[in-house]
Amino acid sequence: GENVEQHPSTLSVQEGDSAVIKCTYSDSASNYFPWYKQELGKRPQLIIDIRSNVGEKKDQRIAVTLNKTAKHFSLHITETQPEDSAVYFCAASYDRTGTASKLTFGTGTRLQVTL
Amino acid sequence: DADVTQTPRNRITKTGKRIMLECSQTKGHDRMYWYRQDPGLGLRLIYYSFDVKDINKGEISDGYSVSRQAQAKFSLSLESAIPNQTALYFCATSDSSGGGYGYTFGSGTRLTVV
Numbered sequence: 001g002e003n004v005e006q007h008p009s010t011l012s013v014q015e016g017d018s019a020v021i022k023c024t025y026s027d028s029a030s031n032y033f034p035w036y037k038q039e040l041g042k043r044p045q046l047i048i049d050i051r052s053n054v055g056e057k058k059d060q061r062i063a064v065t066l067n068k069t070a071k072h073f074s075l076h077i078t079e080t081q082p083e084d085s086a087v088y089f090c091a092a093s094y095d096r097t098g099t100a101s102k103l104t105f106g107t108g109t110r111l112q113v114t115l
Numbered sequence: 116d117a118d119v120t121q122t123p124r125n126r127i128t129k130t131g132k133r134i135m136l137e138c139s140q141t142k143g144h145d146r147m148y149w150y151r152q153d154p155g156l157g158l159r160l161i162y163y164s165f166d167v168k169d170i171n172k173g174e175i176s177d178g179y180s181v182s183r184q185a186q187a188k189f190s191l192s193l194e195s196a197i198p199n200q201t202a203l204y205f206c207a208t209s210d211s212s213g214g215g216y217g218y219t220f221g222s223g224t225r226l227t228v229v
Binding site for chain 2: 044089106
């Protein structure tokens with residue numbers, strides 16, 4: 001089955017700096033890679049996703065890159081703000097529709113943005 | 116608003132008791148999942164269902180069972196609860212039709228087994 005590793009487990013950055021979280025996956029067939037943000041006491045929320053036919057996707061201050069050859073993908077947050085403080089999860093799955101299906105999650109990164 | 120609802124939100128139960136966690140959704144999604152979240156371990160898949168007649172085990176199904184009563188309802192049961200089943204449980208849904216790509220999570224059920 002799929003295995004997803006995520007690093008680092010904790011990350012502290014100053015407001016305005018960039019943050020990068022990295023994940024690797026084991027199943028070369030995986031074709032869908034979402035990122036979720038979980039604030040304290042709340043449910044995980046999808047913030048950005050990428051499919052295997054795309055190398056990079058950007059949404060305002062958030063971007064995700066995918067390297068299929070190396071089987072790794074990364075989340076980049078620029079100009080970090082205090083409200084970016086949360087736990088972030090990467091995930092991976094394969095489905096013929098290219099949608100979320102039996103997602104395997106990484107173990108999470110706790111991001112703290114300090115003033 | 117279309118959403119995913121889990122009940123109860125919190126539950127404390129004793130070792131050996133049977134307990135059911137319920138999930139219902141108004142999103143019209145066909146696929147439903149149960150995950151448990153433990154600190155440092157992320158979210159791990161317990162069971163999933165792609166339609167009412169399709170039930171599949173995930174990576175940590177031992178000690179759990181599920182029932183898909185309708186497309187909108189998916190229940191998780193702990194037949195005889197044990198303390199290491201203390202965790203935060205999430206139900207999630209997804210749509211295979213291509214209308215959206217990600218999961219929608221419920222608000223979670225915090226279960227404590229004493």
